[in-house]
Amino acid sequence: GQGQGQVDGLTQQFGQMGMAEFQTVVLNGRPDLAALDETPPAMRLAPGTMCVAASECAPRFQRSTLNAVPRTDKLLKKTRLPLGLLVTPVCADDDVAVAPDIVRCRRCRTYINPFVAFTDGGRRWRCNMCGLSNDVPLTFDYDSATQTQKDRWARADLRNAVVEFVAPLEYMVRPPMPPAYVFLIDVSYASAQLGAPGVVAQTIRDTLDQLPDADGRTRVAIIGVDAQLHFFQMRTGAEPQQLVVGDVDDVVLPAPSDLLVNLSDARSSLDIVLERFGAMFSNNHGVGNALGPAIRAAQQMLGGIGGRIVAIMASPPTTGEGLVEPRAEGRDLGTPRESELLRAQGTWYKNVAADCSRAQIAFDTVFVGQQAMDVATVGGLARYTGGTLLHYPAFMAGRPEAVRFSSEFGQHLAGAAGLEAVLRVRASKGLRMSAYYGHFFLRSLDLLALPSVDPGRCYAVDLEIDETLPPVVYFQTALLHTTALGERRIRVVTQAVPTTDNAHSVFHHADQSAIAALLAKKAVDRALSARLEDAREALQHKTLEILGAFKTLCTQASSGAATQLQAPRALRLLPLLTLATLKHPALRGGNNVRVADRIAAMSLVLTLPPETLLQPLLVPRVYALHELEPNVGLDDGSGSVVMPQLLPLSAEVLAPRGVFLVYSGADAILWVGRDVDPSMIASLVGEPHVQSGVFTFPDLSDNGSPRPGFELNMRTNNLLRALSLLCHGMWAPPMFVCREDGDQQVRLLLAQRLVEDMDTAAPSYSQFLNQMRDKINRGSF
Amino acid sequence: MAGILLFASVYFVIMLTDLECDYINPIDLANGLNTYVMPEMAAHLLMFVVFLLMGEWFSMIINLPLAVWNINKVVNSRQFYDATEVFRTLPKHKRENFVKVAFYLLCFFYYLYSMIMTLVNESTDDIRTGSAY
Numbered sequence: 038g039q040g041q042g043q044v045d046g047l048t049q050q051f052g053q054m055g056m057a058e059f060q061t062v063v064l065n066g067r068p069d070l071a072a073l074d075e076t077p078p079a080m081r082l083a084p085g086t087m088c089v090a091a092s093e094c095a096p097r098f099q100r101s102t103l104n105a106v107p108r109t110d111k112l113l114k115k116t117r118l119p120l121g122l123l124v125t126p127v128c129a130d131d132d133v134a135v136a137p138d139i140v141r142c143r144r145c146r147t148y149i150n151p152f153v154a155f156t157d158g159g160r161r162w163r164c165n166m167c168g169l170s171n172d173v174p175l176t177f178d179y180d181s182a183t184q185t186q187k188d189r190w191a192r193a194d195l196r197n198a199v200v201e202f203v204a205p206l207e208y209m210v211r212p213p214m215p216p217a218y219v220f221l222i223d224v225s226y227a228s229a230q231l232g233a234p235g236v237v238a239q240t241i242r243d244t245l246d247q248l249p250d251a252d253g254r255t256r257v258a259i260i261g262v263d264a265q266l267h268f269f270q271m272r273t274g275a276e277p278q279q280l281v282v283g284d285v286d287d288v289v290l291p292a293p294s295d296l297l298v299n300l301s302d303a304r305s306s307l308d309i310v311l312e313r314f315g316a317m318f319s320n321n322h323g324v325g326n327a328l329g330p331a332i333r334a335a336q337q338m339l340g341g342i343g344g345r346i347v348a349i350m351a352s353p354p355t356t357g358e359g360l361v362e363p364r365a366e367g368r369d370l371g372t373p374r375e376s377e378l379l380r381a382q383g384t385w386y387k388n389v390a391a392d393c394s395r396a397q398i399a400f401d402t403v404f405v406g407q408q409a410m411d412v413a414t415v416g417g418l419a420r421y422t423g424g425t426l427l428h429y430p431a432f433m434a435g436r437p438e439a440v441r442f443s444s445e446f447g448q449h450l451a452g453a454a455g456l457e458a459v460l461r462v463r464a465s466k467g468l469r470m471s472a473y474y475g476h477f478f479l480r481s482l483d484l485l486a487l488p489s490v491d492p493g494r495c496y497a498v499d500l501e502i503d504e505t506l507p508p509v510v511y512f513q514t515a516l517l518h519t520t521a522l523g524e525r526r527i528r529v530v531t532q533a534v535p536t537t538d539n540a541h542s543v544f545h546h547a548d549q550s551a552i553a554a555l556l557a558k559k560a561v562d563r564a565l566s567a568r569l570e571d572a573r574e575a576l577q578h579k580t581l582e583i584l585g586a587f588k589t590l591c592t593q594a595s596s597g598a599a600t601q602l603q604a605p606r607a608l609r610l611l612p613l614l615t616l617a618t619l620k621h622p623a624l625r626g627g628n629n630v631r632v633a634d635r636i637a638a639m640s641l642v643l644t645l646p647p648e649t650l651l652q653p654l655l656v657p658r659v660y661a662l663h664e665l666e667p668n669v670g671l672d673d674g675s676g677s678v679v680m681p682q683l684l685p686l687s688a689e690v691l692a693p694r695g696v697f698l699v700y701s702g703a704d705a706i707l708w709v710g711r712d713v714d715p716s717m718i719a720s721l722v723g724e725p726h727v728q729s730g731v732f733t734f735p736d737l738s739d740n741g742s743p744r745p746g747f748e749l750n751m752r753t754n755n756l757l758r759a760l761s762l763l764c765h766g767m768w769a770p771p772m773f774v775c776r777e778d779g780d781q782q783v784r785l786l787l788a789q790r791l792v793e794d795m796d797t798a799a800p801s802y803s804q805f806l807n808q809m810r811d812k813i814n815r816g817s818f
Numbered sequence: 819m820a821g822i823l824l825f826a827s828v829y830f831v832i833m834l835t836d837l838e839c840d841y842i843n844p845i846d847l848a849n850g851l852n853t854y855v856m857p858e859m860a861a862h863l864l865m866f867v868v869f870l871l872m873g874e875w876f877s878m879i880i881n882l883p884l885a886v887w888n889i890n891k892v893v894n895s896r897q898f899y900d901a902t903e904v905f906r907t908l909p910k911h912k913r914e915n916f917v918k919v920a921f922y923l924l925c926f927f928y929y930l931y932s933m934i935m936t937l938v939n940e941s942t943d944d945i946r947t948g949s950a951y
Contacts, residue, residue: 384900391845391901421902472906479905481840566906 232434
């Protein structure tokens with residue numbers, strides 16, 4: 038039928054392509070940064086593979102580290118490349134086709150997908166995972182409701198690699214749950230000093246309209262936490278009342294109802310409570326944080342339904358059950374004892390997380406302020422329930438950091454999350470899933486329990502080859518979840534990857550972004566379960582092994598020394614990405630990364646997909662703002678902004694007469710040279726001189742059109758907006774001005790971002806390449 | 819006592835294989851097994867102390883490695899099963915429990931043998947000294 042014709046057309050096109058992709062490059066000098074924006078290497082499916090034109094799986098949903106998988110485990114081990122899958126099942130603003138009904142293989146329970154073969158005159162279909170022949174239901178070809186013939190190839194699940202099914206009753210143990218939010222807000226003295234209660238309450242109030250509330254069943258509760266628990270009873274038609282519970286040893290809810298209230302019904306009461314919240318606690322002198330009892334109370338409130346507990350903390354939990362003594366870290370940073378500090382103290386929080394994941398309760402943990410709160414222990418709540426960990430050490434009401442908190446926290450709450458979800462990855466016969474990385478609870482050997490699925494969060498899987506693989510292998514990820522609109526849906530992402538016997542093919546079709554992201558996640562996981570030093574060592578060793586294996590298997594100088602380090606074109610950025618990972622606060626050596634910052638950075642590395650993780654978080658973008666091309670920063674006609682050229686990440690490019698922007702997603706640094714023309718600065722920010730430090734970049738345009746004299750400002754603002762969109766608007770990065778002759782601290786911050794340069798923790802890029810080349814030549818790896 | 823320990827370790831092995839086959843979830847496994855970890859260690863320690871006090875040096879020496887291993891685990895707080903990490907260390911736990919099953923089985927038969935030998939020796943002593951009459 039129609040499908041077969043399309044297959045023939047594709048195989049013809051593939052056959053005509055040349056061998057241009059089998060290039061080897063020599064690694065020296067500067068890395069080719071533009072490669073980070075490239076699409077992954079093309080997959081050459083074997084001729085005769087069933088596929089449909091639109092069935093290429095978009096890389097942002099699912100990526101394999103190798104786009105040509107070795108057929109045997111022996112070959113995989115010889116190439117030393119990691120085989121894995123990076124799955125981002127829910128992306129922000131994704132538009133996924135919905136299929137009418139569910140058809141699955143009888144034996145392996147795979148969902149029907151574009152890669153199945155129809156046999157027996159179209160009456161049976163052969164599963165592409167296990168090979169079993171299944172019957173095609175009559176509804177494929179004939180619509181009994183309207184008594185007409187249907188074109189089976191118009192079905193969404195046979196046309197698209199990413200498809201969503203509406204789940205019938207068999208997929209639910211109970212009716213789809215409505216969203217419920219319980220906010221545990223720290224109102225102790227430490228928090229009041231920072232002004233946190235007021236800012237948090239205001240942010241929640243502003244975001245109430247954007248909380249998912251499609252069928253009016255969303256419920257919200259607010260609990261203020263210091264040494265006591267402050268509940269708010271919000272009865273419709275009455276003034277909200279504050280009920281204080283002082284006995285935190287055996288928490289009992291002070292009122293039987295109206296603590297967890299319906300958002301639409303009690304909206305006015307909620308508004309009143311949130312408006313007065315800041316003022317109520319701004320002078321609070323209560324010391325102590327009864328987080329454990331608050332969690333127990335929230336669990337009681339959410340009962341058997343489940344929901345989301347958002348804990349905003351500014352002090353460590355020192356009262357009631359679940360109390361943790363924060364560990365002193367001063368002298369242990371940079372020593373092997375630091376790895377102990379990264380591990381959770383005690384098992385209370387892990388046990389609570391395990392129990393809550395069963396009750397479909399997810400935790401978001403937000404840490405504000407500088408006080409030691411034992412993020413390693415409390416953060417486990419988010420890690421094992423699929424939630425998010427946010428960290429704002431520089432938070433203070435009235436400062437730009439509070440604005441940043443408001444915007445990012447609001448964005449996070451409003452992101453339509455999936456609820457009570459489970460994720461399962463299936464692969465062709467011969468492949469086995471061996472380990473998973475991310476924030477989830479592992480309910481069984483291959484089932485990830487996710488009480489909450491945040492959009493744009495990635496789950497990585499390690500794969501192992503058990504038997505010889507067929508010519509094409511398939512990966513299918515199925516996410517059963519309840520959407521924010523209260524519908525039970527199954528999102529299925531299917532991907533076909535060819536296999537090969539040829540080591541050259543494997544190397545030249547490797548996806549360096551996926552490999553680097555997987556290796557970074559494995560390193561962080563290793564650091565959290567073993568030691569930081571081991572993790573760094575293993576990461577470096579792995580990159581060395583990969584390049585060494587390439588040299589041995591694929592280059593002329595297979596034995597003996599080579600003067601230059603060679604890499605396949607597809608992996609030419611791997612050394613830079615490894616170096617960037619080693620220098621990132623998550624894994625960085627040295628003694629100037631605090632434990633809380635490190636845990637937050639690790640959480641980001643574990644959960645971000647390759648597109649957001651690698652650039653700009655690990656490998657920031659550097660642009661020269663003083664010499665933008667005339668069309669840069671302006672619309673290129675198709676709605677997107679023309680981007681300037683990417684510069685190398687080294688202090689060498691920072692010319693004294695120039696102004697540079699170093700953007701890493703989580704923050705942005707504006708470097709101002711010593712001899713810059715004051716009029717250029719004026720055209721950029723409105724004043725001829727700027728000081729080092731935190732800076733809010735002004736918007737001096739006139740509703741989007743440039744004011745004369747401030748053109749550079751408008752174009753830079755366009756650039757910043759486009760860069761923020763690249764990260765899906767996840768961050769509202771604070772901007773720092775770094776003068777060449779200015780503040781030392783900001784200069785240090787900038788130096789950490791310039792990955793190609795040497796610093797105290799790790800060598801420069803060229804030194805790193807030389808070290809690797811020498812080690813490979815010596816054969817000592 | 820040895821019989822009880824044998825049953826306990828077989829129970830552990832069965833629970834771990836159930837987890838692998840997806841009959842139970844890790845939280846239930848952790849809750850179930852963690853209630854028996856400390857009693858098992860206490861029972862083994864009691865047996866060890868009894869052998870020490872009774873002067874059964876050989877029995878005491880063969881139980882010494884296991885006693886030391888248990889004490890080491892308690893000192894490092896590693897004796898309980900952690901629901902969030904259990905899959906990572908599943909093969910290791912299974913191997914450990916299989917070894918314990920084998921060890922307890924051998925010990926059980928050794929104690930049975932030595933008990934029978936003691937009874938036989940006692941009755942032959944009685945016959946020789948004529949105290950049976």
